Amino acid sequence: MWPFKPNTRKQLARIEISGAIAGGTRQRVLKALKVVKERKYPGLLLRIDSPGGTVGDSQEIYSALKELGETTKIVASFGNISASGGVYIGMGAHQIVANPGTITGSIGVIIRGNNIESLLDKVGVSFKVIKSGPYKDILAFDRPMSDEERQILQSLIDSSYHQFVQTVAQSRNLPPETVRSFADGRIFTGEQAKELGLIDRLGTEEDARRWLADLTKLDPEKVVVQTIEERKPPLARLLNSDGPIQGPIGPWMGPQVDRALSTLDFELATNGVPLWLYRP
Numbered sequence: 001m002w003p004f005k006p007n008t009r010k011q012l013a014r015i016e017i018s019g020a021i022a023g024g025t026r027q028r029v030l031k032a033l034k035v036v037k038e039r040k041y042p043g044l045l046l047r048i049d050s051p052g053g054t055v056g057d058s059q060e061i062y063s064a065l066k067e068l069g070e071t072t073k074i075v076a077s078f079g080n081i082s083a084s085g086g087v088y089i090g091m092g093a094h095q096i097v098a099n100p101g102t103i104t105g106s107i108g109v110i111i112r113g114n115n116i117e118s119l120l121d122k123v124g125v126s127f128k129v130i131k132s133g134p135y136k137d138i139l140a141f142d143r144p145m146s147d148e149e150r151q152i153l154q155s156l157i158d159s160s161y162h163q164f165v166q167t168v169a170q171s172r173n174l175p176p177e178t179v180r181s182f183a184d185g186r187i188f189t190g191e192q193a194k195e196l197g198l199i200d201r202l203g204t205e206e207d208a209r210r211w212l213a214d215l216t217k218l219d220p221e222k223v224v225v226q227t228i229e230e231r232k233p234p235l236a237r238l239l240n241s242d243g244p245i246q247g248p249i250g251p252w253m254g255p256q257v258d259r260a261l262s263t264l265d266f267e268l269a270t271n272g273v274p275l276w277l278y279r280p
Contacts, residue, residue, distance in 0.1 A: 012212055013041040014227045017061075020266045020277065021053025021085045026060055032228040033064045036072065043073040043216040045209055045225060046093055052084030052106065052277040054270060055160055062167070065092025073215045077208035078102045078199065083187060083278035087198070088164060091171035095215070096199040097208040098190030105193060106278035107168060107183035109160045111153060113139035113272050139272045160274050172197050187278060 013036045017029060036044055046065070052058070065074060069092065076093035078086070083106035090096050098104060120126065120142055127142050138149050145153075165183055169176040174197055182188075182196055193199045201207070213220035 008039040008041050008226070010218065011041060011224045011226055012043045012045055012209070012216065012218070013039070014045040014047065014225050016047040016049070016227065016229070017086070017089065018047075018049045018079075019262065021050055021057050021061070021089070022266055022269065023054075023057060025053065026057040028230060029061050030064055031230070033061075033068055035228050037068055041072060041226075042218070043075070043212045044068065045205070045212050046074055046076040046090070047079060047205055048076055048082040048086050048090055049079030050083075050086040050089075051081055051279075052086050052088070053266070053275065054085070055109070055274050055276055058085035058088045058276055059163075061089050062092040065089065069094060073212060075208045075212040075215065077205040078104055078190065079205070081278070084108065085276035088167060088276055091167050095201070095208075095211065097201045097203045097205075097211065098193060098199045099204060100189060100191045100202050102190035102193075103187055103278075104190060104198065105182070105188040106185055107164055107179070108185035109157045109164065109274050109276060110185075110279065111139075111157060111272065111274045113145070114141045115144060116141050117143055156274060160276075164276060168198075 015029060015032045015036070017025060019025070033044075068074065074093040074095075076082075076090040076096045078090065078096065078098035079102065080099075081103040082090060082098070083104055087104060087107060127140075129137055129140070131137055135149060135152060138152065139145070161183075165176055165179045168174070168183065169179045172179075178197075188196065188198070190199060190202055194202055201211070203211075209225060210220040213223050
């Protein structure tokens with residue numbers, strides 16, 4: 001109702017990316033980036049705490065960050081873990097800050113399938129498949145993988161890996177050969193990542209905020225930081241997911257169940273999909 005809008009040109013925006021990156025994350029972050037662009041914030045603090053996720057979703061977020069970066073300063077802050085797809089998204093920032101003990105790296109691609117043929121034989125279950133081509137049921141869980149299928153999937157992985165390496169090389173001003181020397185799936189601490197040139201500075205999110213304020217010529221002691229996030233429905237705000245949820249089989253602790261279900265949903269949805277994801 002207040003007739004005067006806040007002067008966002010004197011403020012900084014903040015977007016947090018946490019958990020595995022998939023379609024829901026992409027939609028939420030792209031909407032938030034659109035808000036940052038429309039309100040003309042001079043700077044964006046991007047907080048990443050993610051093991052990575054799906055290739056396409058990570059690429060779309062990265063592309064949107066690169067576009068926003070043409071008019072807005074972006075500083076990324078790596079939290080407890082920013083690995084694989086989390087690193088890829090971070091490449092869309094102008095500068096990157098990580099804690100000395102942040103888990104990062106894991107630059108690579110993984111695809112997983114399951115073979116439960118022996119189990120199906122024990123219970124007497126078999127599948128009859130009619131397909132339009134020999135590779136339509138590639139990674140089928142009721143039979144072993146053929147050599148030809150393995151070559152096809154390896155080619156797919158190699159192509160995605162090349163895209164990852166090229167992006168890191170371009171964003172960090174490193175030769176592709178240098179990136180490949182450490183982009184073998186291994187993880188690093190933030191301290192090691194700085195030595196490799198994968199990040200710019202060691203520090204906390206507060207350090208990243210102050211750096212962003214300096215880059216945008218705003219007073220770090222006074223500048224307001226607005227976190228851009230989706231507004232929860234009134235009922236969700238009233239119930240507050242931090243409290244217990246009463247279900248049909250008794251009280252459940254909301255956040256724990258939500259995380260478990262999200263992990264299960266991600267695993268099922270991405271079975272057989274190339275991932276930029278750190279799997280400990």
